[in-house]
Amino acid sequence: MPEVLTAPLVVEFPFTRSLGPVQSAFLTGLRERTVLGVTCQDGRVLVPPVEYDPVTAEELSHLVEVAPTGTVTTWAWNPGPRRGQPLRTPFAWVLVRLDGADSALLHALDAPGPDAVRTGMRVRIRWAAERTGAITDIACFEPSDDAPPATAPVPHDGEFADPVTGITAPARLDYTYAPGRAQSRYLRALADRRTVGERCPACRKVYVP
Incomplete structure (x- = not known):
């Protein structure tokens, strides 16, 4: 049986969206x-x-400010960071319930190893040095000894100077492509400087490739 042909394939494009x-x-x-x-x-x-x-599907608009500290609710260790991930060294993916919030935020935790991570540990935000209005403005989380604050979330009007109204996020898919029988024959023929097609059994037309 002929060897199955495979080749790496990358699909990459910028995804631009407006913000409510x-x-x-x-x-x-x-x-x-x-x-x-x-x-x-x-x-x-x-x-x-x-x-x-x-x-309830009700429209929401009442904004509140929560603390930059929180508690890890669950986590998974990432021993080999990939292109585009928050940190270049091994880290933990964590769900963090920030103080004042009832849901959890997914981000990276900078920790020396999996033994240093546990559910229930206290963490705080490490802000990026340069911030542009994106989730990457949170560089990552880091361990913290801070106790939960006693104050409740503070109402916020959501007003800022020069608000961010849209974002462009890169989308990239890396995968290995394996052509089918007909395309494999076509590609092997090209390697021999030949062009082959395949005849449709119904209409009898020859299609290339």
Whole structure:
């Protein structure tokens, strides 16, 4: 049987989207080192904020500021960071419930090894040195000894100077492509400086490739 042909293939493009008022306030807040959540009808505070209640589908707009510290609710160790991930050294993916929030935020935790990570550990945000209004304005989380603050979330009007109104995020898919029988014959023929096609059994037309 002929060897199966394979080849690496990369599909990459920028994904550009506009932001509604809630997402705009959240990302602009990160640029200003402020973490905003949104309050649901039942009083839950969601971070990251969403524009519609996931339970009732009601539109949400009541923003509150939460603390930059929180608690790890679950985690997984990443021993080999890949292109585009937050850190270049091994790290933990963590879900962090920030103080004042009722939902968890997914991000990276900078830790020396899996033995240094546990559910329930206290962490804090490490802000990026240069911030532009993106989730990457949070460089990562780092371990913290800070106790949970006694104060409740603080109402916030979501107003900032020069708000972020849109984002462009790179999308990239790396995979290995394996052609089928007909394409494999076509590619092998090209290697021999020949061009082959395949005749359709119904219409009798010859298609190349």
